[in-house]
Amino acid sequence: MPPTQPELAEQPDTGSETGPDTGRTVLDARDLSRALTRISHEILERNRGSRDLVLLGIPTRGVHLAHRIAAKISEVEGIDVPVGSLDVTMYRDDLRMRPARALLPTEIPPGGIDDKTVVLVDDVLYSGRTIRAALDAMNDIGRPRAVRLAVLVDRGHRDLPIRADFVGKNLPTSTAESVAVRLEEHDGEDSVTIR
């Protein structure tokens, strides 16, 4: 079934300009939690349960999101879905265009990804290049039965033929704008802002 992406109730622009850099809040903590709950249910619905599911987050924030989705799936199904992380740094197509950068953790759950349904989890989907790199990285780790993509925010402007299966929030943006995802685990609060 095609993933449905009901728009979340649009927050009235309360203008939460607490600081000069804050921008407009698109999702607050409760919206973000609801979006992840919906994504979790959609994943279960699409997969007809939690069998053979593996969640792989793309560091840094994708991993936190993957853990939250797993926790929500566990609440519903009572089953712990394996969660891992997949660093794509060495597979990026712009690796040679910037200074060499630090690697981030890749942790594949003990059961591996062979013949599993892998759900890649990232915070923002934009050009699609990170996801291309992630598909290449996965190629060197195993052969999943299927790969799905879950993102918190899809902001459009794809450079590659890639789409998300599960989207927290479709956010039309201009390329001049920037979207900032903040998560409790990493930034001390949950929010998505645009400026």
Added chain:
Amino acid sequence: MKKHLLSAADLTRDDAELILETAEELRSLADRPIKKLPALRGRTIVNLFFEDSTRTRISFEAAAKRLSADVINFSAKGSSLSKGESLKDTALTLEAMGADAVVVRHWASGAPHNLANAGWSRSSVINAGDGTHEHPTQALLDAFTMTRHLAPEKGQGLDGRRVAIVGDVLHSRVARSNALLLHTLGAEVTLVAPPTLLPYGVDSWNVQTSYDLDAVLPKTDVVMMLRVQRERMNASYFPSVREYSRRYGLDARRMATLQDHAIVMHPGPMIRGMEITADVADSERSVIVEQVTNGVAVRMAVLYLLLGGAEPAITTGDTVPEPVEGSTGPTTGDGENDA
């Protein structure tokens, strides 16, 4: 800096920690079915070895290949080097072949420095051991091995840890590089050797020295044994092998005086029965085999950080670690790679 890795002294604490953290991520590659990453595809790395080596050359070769680089091995035996070709002409040849990096081992101290700074070639130079001077990647893999055993939690370091380096310090490039790097990382190094095998000027090294192994062992967290390098000795530095082993060899009795968590290291090649007995080398405390495994990950990290991007990540003072996300706060969706 730093497109070269010539000395452990060139590494700032941030550089060294970046290399160790990168190596930690790369080490898990050894457990995967496909031990290959694409980071150095299309780069050429030359292993230029003027001196015999088993571990280091194989380790660099494996590291380069796992990063998908093209590797050319060049050893003194069986090449024009044995016909008397100079280092300069060899360097010009490598330059003409388009080498991106040269991993050099040489019997002369300072040869890699010459290769890097004489303007003969544009490649990165990595010192894989020069004479009795330095062997920085060995020091990095030793620090990496110590960190895994003594500071396994993320963010823990080697600060305040005590490391005893025992044996032929005079001829040991491993000892010098380790002393420099471990000082940078905050560890306390004690060199233990007979007076004849401590180098001139050791008092300026930021280390302690001792002639008495038995007094040092109970206080140390790491004991690193060095091989007596007889091939570099042109005089008699100690009366007999037997006397040397008695005073400076690590045997089961001495090992029993170590603290419970202490580990035994050796850079290899070791001479069983001389500086270390077979039962110690094969004991639970010995991490000698693990040092070799870790060597590949550490060398991968060095090659990746020097050659993987548009410019080396190992800099002095610049803010490079984790530039993609994190350091500037929240993820911004405006980067071209941020999808």
